[in-house]
Structure formats: structure tokens, C-alpha cells
Amino acid sequence: MSAVHALARTAATPTPVENNPVLNIAIFLAFVVVTLVIVFRASRNNRTAADYYAAGRSFTGPQNGIAISGDYLSAASFLGICGAIAVNGYDGFLYSIGFLVAWLVALLLVAELMRNTGRFTMADVLSFRLKQGPVRTAAAITTLVVCFFYLLAQMAGAGGLVALLLGISGPVNVGIVIAVVGILMIFYVLIGGMKGTTWVQIVKAVLLVGGAAVMTVWVLAINGFDLSALLQRAVDTFGASQKAQDAGVSGAAILAPGLQFGANPLDFVSLALALVLGTAGLPHVLMRFYTVPTAKEARRSVVWAIWIIGVFYLFTLVLGYGAAALVGPDAILAAPGGVNSAAPLLALQLGGPVLLGIISAVAFATILAVVAGLTITAATSFAHDIYANVLKRGTGASGSLDEVKVARRTVVVIGVVAIIGGIVAQGQNVAFLVALAFAVAASANLPTILFSLFWRRFTTRGAVWSMYAGLGSALILIVFSPAVSGGPTPMIAGVDFHWFPLSNPGIVSIPIGFLAAIVGTLTSRPTEDPALRDEMEVRSMTGYGAEKASGH
Amino acid sequence: MSDHPPAAGRETGFASVVRSERFTELKSRHRRFVFPLAVFFLIWYFLYVLLAAFARDLMATPVFGNVNLGLLLGLGQFVTTFAITMAYVAFANRRLDPVATEIREELERTGPNAAPEVRG
Numbered sequence: 001m002s003a004v005h006a007l008a009r010t011a012a013t014p015t016p017v018e019n020n021p022v023l024n025i026a027i028f029l030a031f032v033v034v035t036l037v038i039v040f041r042a043s044r045n046n047r048t049a050a051d052y053y054a055a056g057r058s059f060t061g062p063q064n065g066i067a068i069s070g071d072y073l074s075a076a077s078f079l080g081i082c083g084a085i086a087v088n089g090y091d092g093f094l095y096s097i098g099f100l101v102a103w104l105v106a107l108l109l110v111a112e113l114m115r116n117t118g119r120f121t122m123a124d125v126l127s128f129r130l131k132q133g134p135v136r137t138a139a140a141i142t143t144l145v146v147c148f149f150y151l152l153a154q155m156a157g158a159g160g161l162v163a164l165l166l167g168i169s170g171p172v173n174v175g176i177v178i179a180v181v182g183i184l185m186i187f188y189v190l191i192g193g194m195k196g197t198t199w200v201q202i203v204k205a206v207l208l209v210g211g212a213a214v215m216t217v218w219v220l221a222i223n224g225f226d227l228s229a230l231l232q233r234a235v236d237t238f239g240a241s242q243k244a245q246d247a248g249v250s251g252a253a254i255l256a257p258g259l260q261f262g263a264n265p266l267d268f269v270s271l272a273l274a275l276v277l278g279t280a281g282l283p284h285v286l287m288r289f290y291t292v293p294t295a296k297e298a299r300r301s302v303v304w305a306i307w308i309i310g311v312f313y314l315f316t317l318v319l320g321y322g323a324a325a326l327v328g329p330d331a332i333l334a335a336p337g338g339v340n341s342a343a344p345l346l347a348l349q350l351g352g353p354v355l356l357g358i359i360s361a362v363a364f365a366t367i368l369a370v371v372a373g374l375t376i377t378a379a380t381s382f383a384h385d386i387y388a389n390v391l392k393r394g395t396g397a398s399g400s401l402d403e404v405k406v407a408r409r410t411v412v413v414i415g416v417v418a419i420i421g422g423i424v425a426q427g428q429n430v431a432f433l434v435a436l437a438f439a440v441a442a443s444a445n446l447p448t449i450l451f452s453l454f455w456r457r458f459t460t461r462g463a464v465w466s467m468y469a470g471l472g473s474a475l476i477l478i479v480f481s482p483a484v485s486g487g488p489t490p491m492i493a494g495v496d497f498h499w500f501p502l503s504n505p506g507i508v509s510i511p512i513g514f515l516a517a518i519v520g521t522l523t524s525r526p527t528e529d530p531a532l533r534d535e536m537e538v539r540s541m542t543g544y545g546a547e548k549a550s551g552h
Numbered sequence: 553m554s555d556h557p558p559a560a561g562r563e564t565g566f567a568s569v570v571r572s573e574r575f576t577e578l579k580s581r582h583r584r585f586v587f588p589l590a591v592f593f594l595i596w597y598f599l600y601v602l603l604a605a606f607a608r609d610l611m612a613t614p615v616f617g618n619v620n621l622g623l624l625l626g627l628g629q630f631v632t633t634f635a636i637t638m639a640y641v642a643f644a645n646r647r648l649d650p651v652a653t654e655i656r657e658e659l660e661r662t663g664p665n666a667a668p669e670v671r672g
Contacts, residue, residue, distance in 0.1 A: 090611075090622055094604060097629045101597050104636055108586040112644075228617025235618065255620055256612035257604040265605035272601040276594070299644060306637050310630055454583075534566035541578055542656040 020353040021166045027361040031207075032184065035365070038199045039192035046193045050547065052404045053120045053380045054290040055195035057547060061297040063202060065304020068288050070201030072099075072279075072305065073208055073312055074150075074370040074434065075157030078363055079340040081313070085320020086342035087243065087329045089234075089254030091261050092320055094268070095435075096313035098275025103309065105280040105446075107302045113453045113540040115289040115298040119547055121377075122286045122445065123385040126452050129532040130460040133390055138467040140385035142444040143283040145471060146437050147378040148421065150284070151371060151414075153433030155181065155422020158367045160337035161344070165360045167336070175423040181364075182419035185371045189379070189411045197372045198291060204362070204369040209308060211362045212315040215343075218350050219322035230318070231255060233325035243329040254324060267502045271435055274506030278438025281445030284377035295543045322346055375414050376407075383407035425491070435504055436478055443470030443509035447517040453540060455521070459528055462521030470513025477505035565663070569655065578651045585643055589636055596632060600625055 046052050059067070077099065084092025118124035123139035155178050162168060162177040189197060223230040238244050239251020253259055261268035279285060289298045323332065323342040326349045335341040347359035383406040425433065447466045451458040478484065483503040486496035502508075539545050569575050604611055604622060611622030 090604075090626075093623075093626055094601075097597075097600070097626055101593065101629055101633055104593050104633060105590070107637060108590050108640060226617075228619055231618035252612070255618060255623070256608055257622055258608045261605065262608070268605045269601055272598070272605075276597055296649065299641065303637055303641055306633065310634060314630065531566060534570045537579075538566050538569045538575065538655075538659070541575070541582065542652045542659070544656045544659045 020357065023353060024165045024357040024360055027357045028364055031203075031361055031365045032368075035188070035200045035203055038203065039188055039196035042195040042199050043191045043193060046195065049120070049384075049400065049404050051195065052193035052407065053287075053376075053384070054547075055193070055198050057291060057293050058195075059198060059291045059297075061292060061300025062304050064198070064288060064292045064297065064301035066205045066308065067198045067201040067291070068285065068301055068305040069209070069308040069312070070205030070366075070369055071284055071288060071373045072309055073205065073366065075154055075161070075340075075363060075367045077312070077316070078208060078212070078366060079157055079161065079343055080432075080434070081316045082320045082323060082346070083332065083339035083342040084260065085317065086323035086327070086332055086346075087339050088260035089238070089321075089324065090257045091259050091268075093317055094257070094261075094272070095275065096316055098272050099279070100306070100310050100313055102276045102279035103302065103306045105277065106285070107299070107306065110280045110286070110449060110453070111289050111298045111302045112295040114286055114449070115292070115295045116543045116546045117536055117540045118290060120287070120290060120384050121381050122283050122449070123381065123389075126448050126463060127389075128452070129528055129536045130452070130458075130463055131528075132393065134464050135460060136385045136389050138464050139445075139448070140381045140390075142440070142467050142471050143381040143385075144378055145475070146281075146283055146441045146445070147374045147381075147414075148417070149437035149440060150282075150434060151374050151378075151418040152421045152425045153437065154367045154371045154374070155418055156425040156433060157340060158364065158371075159422060159426045160340040161360060161363055161367070165344070165357075165364070171423070171426060174426060178422040178426075179419050181368060181371065182415050182422070185368055185375060185418075186412055186415035188368070188372045189375050189415075190408055192372075194291060194376055197369075197376050198288075200369045200372060204365045205308070207362045208366055209312055209315075211359055212312060212319065215322075215347060215350060215355075215359070216315040216318045219318055219326070219346070222326075222350075227318075230321055230325060234321045237325050237328045241328055241330045243333065254321075264502070266507070267504060270439075270502050270507035271504040273510055274435060274439035274442050274504055277442035277446050277506075277510060279441075281441035281449060282438070283381060283441075283445070284373050287377050287380065288373075290547075293548055295546065319343060319346060326350070371418065375411055375418070378414050379407045379410035382410045432483070432503070436483075439478075439504055439506040439509060440471060440474045442506060443474040443513040444468075445470075446510075447513040451517050451521070452536075456533060456537070457521060457526055458517070459521045459524045459526055461524040462517045462519075465520030466513050466517035469516035470509055473512045474505045474509035477502075477509055481505065569659065572655075574651060574655060578648065578655065581647055581651075585647075586640070589640070593632060593636055597629065600629060 045056065050056055081092055081095050084095060114125050117128055122143060123136045126139045127135040158181045159174045159178050162174060168174060168177065188200060219230065223233065234254055235251040238254040244251060244253065292298050292301055320342065323346040327342065327345045332339060332342045332345055335345055344356055344360050344363065348356040383403050387406045388403040444467050447470060448463045451462065477500045480498050480500045481503050482490065482498050484491050484498065486498040487503065603625065611620065613621045615621055615624055
């Protein structure tokens with residue numbers, strides 16, 4: 001992300017990490033076996049569309065809250081933020097604050113109202129009182145794009161992690177591993193549906209938060225439970241590092257903002273905007289609200305998620321500075337997997353190969369679970385929104401088993417696309433890739449979600465314009481950003497066609513999304529059905545007519 | 553199921569609920585609570601972001617030991633997020649849920665002139 005990274009990465013040859021690949025694989029296989037058993041057991045009750053997509057709406061608020069945390073605490077949160085704090089200090093912490101505060105948008109404005117009005121997908125709510133065809137199509141497209149970016153991030157994270165774990169390097173070998181992750185994930189989702197996926201999320205969230213808690217206490221114990229002493233050690237190690245010398249800063253720079261975003265503070269503001277407004281527009285998060293029986297349970301699940309996620313980010317603060325103090329930025333950047341390897345390397349430092357194996361397996365499980373959650377969301381959106389409600393509209397296909405069959409086939413297609421994308425995106429910082437997904441979600445989804453819930457006059461044209469303008473502007477600005485070409489670590493090396501100065505498009509594309517919604521609405525005559533508008537309002541506020549838990 | 557059926561019969565049902573005093577009270581209670589809170593936490597968040605982006609020296613001011621103002625303000629974001637969460641839950645449980653449940657149960661008893669099935 002910074003010029004320093006690129007230098008450090010190319011200058012230093014990856015140092016072999018003291019490691020035990022056999023142990024790592026054994027721990028990981030144990031996780032796969034346990035979760036597969038769970039998925040098989042969970043799949044026995046998958047009979048209807050509501051079972052496959054929404055787990056029969058039978059999860060409790062706390063269960064769903066843990067699963068939401070599992071979905072949300074992706075590789076970006078664990079590997080990406082720990083690494084960003086370890087290498088860039090305070091600026092890494094800024095990611096976690098945005099990721100957490102964003103949940104208030106979901107809690108206060110979106111979760112319960114969405115749960116009350118929809119069935120399976122975000123598009124159910126957006127198209128409730130507007131014209132089905134155009135709105136559903138647009139919403140399904142934005143859903144697929146957001147899921148794709150998020151998938152890329154997870155797959156790139158998987159590649160880096162495996163490189164570290166198994167001592168594998170070289171694009172071909174890592175590519176094979178990414179393919180294995182993709183195939184495993186397809187298997188989970190095909191068999192388990194939403195119920196199986198949710199249980200995988202729950203298991204993974206418990207392991208991840210538990211593992212991070214153990215490491216946090218460990219790091220604090222080494223430093224006599226004195227945060228200031230830990231920070232002092234981070235300052236000392238950082239001050240002596242090559243990275244600090246290259247950047248021309250003192251050790252204390254790791255405690256202040258500026259190491260990562262100092263050269264371009266506007267880019268940071270843009271990122272911050274995307275993070276705080278993106279969460280409530282993430283389709284795989286929104287879909288989780290349909291796995292609980294009532295809006296009240298949706299509220300409870302968000303509360304659980306906020307506590308778990310908040311506490312976890314406090315852990316990552318300690319772990320990030322712990323990795324900076326005990327491992328040091330130079331060793332992290334030189335390791336295979338680069339900045340994403342801070343947390344696993346800290347585990348190695350603390351507990352030797354066994355803890356490294358456990359933490360890496362947990363991180364790997366994290367990726368697998370998040371990828372499964374994204375895949376089922378994307379497949380549901382394609383099958384339910386595009387296939388059943390646009391292509392086969394009016395044939396009674398909506399919510400049918402035929403639709404579920406289409407969803408299962410889509411899972412395979414998405415899995416293959418994710419594998420290919422993951423191979424291409426190797427080596428990108430996962431927190432950064434996820435930030436792009438957030439920018440697209442905030443620009444293309446959030447304006448329409450908020451306006452359709454809170455603005456009675458909102459029209460079909462407003463929704464469609466907003467989704468396409470938000471999506472289009474975000475994508476165009478990403479393509480012509482320094483992240484794709486011309487920047488320090490571009491996706492496409494050797495060429496430079498960037499003209500947009502920021503890596504994150506949010507500060508431009510999010511206002512465009514909101515403006516397009518307002519302009520589109522004000523320039524169209526309100527031709528929408530007023531009865532549906534009243535019905536949606538009553539339902540969203542009271543939960544009348546909302547789908548309940550299915551019988552079994 | 554997916555297409556909008558003509559709304560002839562059921563228009564009056566939901567429309568009268570929307571106009572009813574209880575429903576408008578529920579809606580305004582909800583909005584009077586969540587909108588100001590949303591404005592507050594967004595302003596506080598962006599104040600913090602702008603300080604981190606443009607007032608770096610201020611954020612680097614040590615407060616005690618190596619803990620500086622930036623770290624404390626960052627942790628402050630965690631504290632306000634947790635506090636707003638708990639405040640909203642208490643408010644929704646006490647002031648929103650009883651009214652929403654009352655309206656819903658009444659609708660379920662009488663039906664808004666033959667309630668339509670769930671659309672999707």
C-alpha cells in the first residue's frame with residue numbers, strides 16, 4: 001500500500017519461518033472434518049427455499065449474532081488489521097473503528113425494518129413497493145458485484161496465509177491451494193445451505209474470538225498488563241527497523257496517525273466514509289437478518305454482533321502492537337504473505353509451532369466460512385431475484401424448489417469465478433480489497449435501502465438510477481485509481497492509466513449514489529402503488545405479515 | 553406472487569393504519585430517537601476521522617505514558633458505540649415494541665381487509 005511496502009517486499013527475500021506444515025495441516029483437517037459433520041447434520045432439514053436460504057428462520061438472536069460476527073470478522077479483520085497495526089501502527093486501528101461504528105447504521109436504521117419486510121434477499125425489500133423487474137435486476141447486480149470484491153479479498157488472504165503456513169510459494173502452488181479452498185467452500189454451501197453455513201460461522205467465530213483472546217492476554221501478560229509498556233516496546237522495535245529508516249520517521253511514529261495515510265489524508269477520509277456506510281449495505285450481512293424468526297431477534301443479533309466485534313477489535317489493537325513489538329515490521333514484511341502474516345507470526349513467537357498451527361487453522365477456517373457466506377448470498381440473489389422473479393416472473397417459481405436448484409448451480413459457478421479471481425488477486429492487502437467492497441456497497445446499496453425505508457415519495461427511477469450510478473461511479477473510479485495501475489502496489493504492473501488520485505472511491509461515489517436517488521425521484525412522477533407503500537410502512541414498523549420460523 | 557396485484561380491496565386497510573394516531577405516534581417515536589442519534593454518531597465519527605487525517609500532531613499528544621490522545625479518542629469511539637447500542641435496545645424494548653405488537657396483533661385479528669400473502 002505504501003512505497004515502503006513495495007520496497008521491503010521486493011528487497012528482502014522471504015525468510016523461511018520455523019514451522020511444522022504437517023501439524024498445521026492436521027489442525028486444519030480437524031476443523032474441516034468437524035464442520036463437515038455439522039453441515040451434514042444441518043442439511044437433513046433442508047426441504048424448502050426458506051430452509052436453504054434462510055435456515056428456516058430458526059436461529060436465535062444470540063446464535064445469529066455470533067454468526068454475523070463470524071461473517072464480519074473476515075480475514076481482513078484478523079490478518080489485515082493486525083498486520084496494518086503491526087506495520088503502520090495507529091493507521092491500522094482506524095480500519096477497525098470504521099468497521100465497528102458502521103454497525104450503528106445497521107442497528108438503528110436498517111436491521112429490523114429489513115427483517116420485517118423481506119423474505120430472502122436485499123432486493124425483496126428494495127422492490128417491495130417499486131417496479132419488480134428493474135429494481136430487482138439492479139439490486140441483484142450490485143449484490144453480485146459486492147460479493148465478488150469481498151470474495152476476491154478472502155481468496156487473496158487464503159493464498160497469503162497458506163504460503164506462510166505450508167512454506168509454499170510461487171503463484172502456481174498458491175493457486176492450487178486457492179482452488180482447494182474454493183472447492184471445499186462449494187461443497188459446504190451445496191450441502192449445508194444457509195443452516196450449514198451459519199453453523200460453520202458460529203464454530204469459526206468462537207474459535208477466532210477465543211484464539212484472539214488467548215493471544216491478547218498472553219501479550220498483555222508478557223508486558224505486565226501495562227498497555228503503555230507494550231506500546232514502548234513497539235516504539236523501540238519500530239524505531240530500530242528498516243521500515244522506519246526508509247520512511248525517515250522515529251519509533252514514536254507508530255503511535256500516531258499518518259504512517260499509512262500521511263501522504264494522502266483525503267484518501268483516508270474517503271476510506272472512512274466507505275467503511276462506516278458500507279456495512280449496512282453488505283448483502284451477506286443483510287441476508288443474515290432473515291435467519292431469525294422476528295425483528296426483535298434481529299435486533300438482539302445485531303447487539304450481540306456489536307459486542308463481539310467491538311471486543312475483537314480491541315484484541316486486534318493489542319495483537320497488532322504486540323506483533324510490532326515482539327516480531328517487528330521488518331520480519332513481518334519479509335515473511336511469505338507479507339503484511340497479512342503479522343498475526344500468525346505473533347502466534348509463532350508466543351506459543352511456537354503449535355500456536356501458529358492453531359491460529360493459522362482458525363484464520364483459514366475464517367476465510368472458508370466467510371467465503372461460504374458470500375457464496376450463498378450471491379447464489380440466492382441470482383436464483384431468487386434474477387431467475388425466479390425476473391426471468392420466470394409470474395410462473396410461481398419464486399421460493400420454489402426449482403429456484404433452489406438454480407441457486408445450487410449458481411454456487412458452483414460463483415465458486416469457480418472466486419477461484420480464478422483469487423488467483424489473480426494474490427498478494428493484495430486483504431483489508432484494502434474489503435474496503436473496495438464496502439465502497440461499492442455504500443454507493444450502490446445504502447442510498448436505495450434508506451430511501452425505500454424512510455422516504456415515502458421514493459420512486460423506481462430513483463432506486464434504479466441510484467444503484468447504477470453508485471455502482472458505475474465506484475467501479476470506474478476503482479479502475480482508474482492508483483490501486484489498479486500506477487500506484488506503489490498496483491494490481492496491473494507495468495502500465496499507468498490512473499487519473500483518479502484516491503485508492504478508495506467512496507468520497508465521490510457515495511454522494512453520487514445518494515444524489516442520483518434524489519434526482520431520479522424528483523424528476524419522475526410518483527406512479528408507484530400507494531397501497532403498497534402504506535403496506536410496506538406498516539409491515540416494516542410492526543412486523544405484520546413477516547415470515548415466521550418454519551415448523552421443523 | 554412477484555408482481556403487484558391490483559390493490560383494490562386492501563388499500564383502505566393499510567392506509568387507515570398508516571393514518572391512525574397510534575401508528576403515527578410509533579413512527580415519530582422511532583424517528584425522533586434514531587435520526588438524532590444517527591446524526592450524532594456520524595458527526596462524532598467524522599470529527600475523529602478528520603482529526604486523525606489532518607491534526608496528526610494533536611492526536612500524537614501523550615496523555616499518560618505512551619497512551620496518546622489519538623488512542624483515547626479511538627477508544628472513545630468504542631465506548632460511544634457500545635453506549636448507543638444499549639440505549640437503543642432499552643428504548644426499543646420499552647417504547648417501540650409494545651405499540652408495534654399492539655398494532656400487529658390487532659391487524660392479525662381483523663386483517664387489513666383480507667391481508668395479502670407475503671411477497672417475494
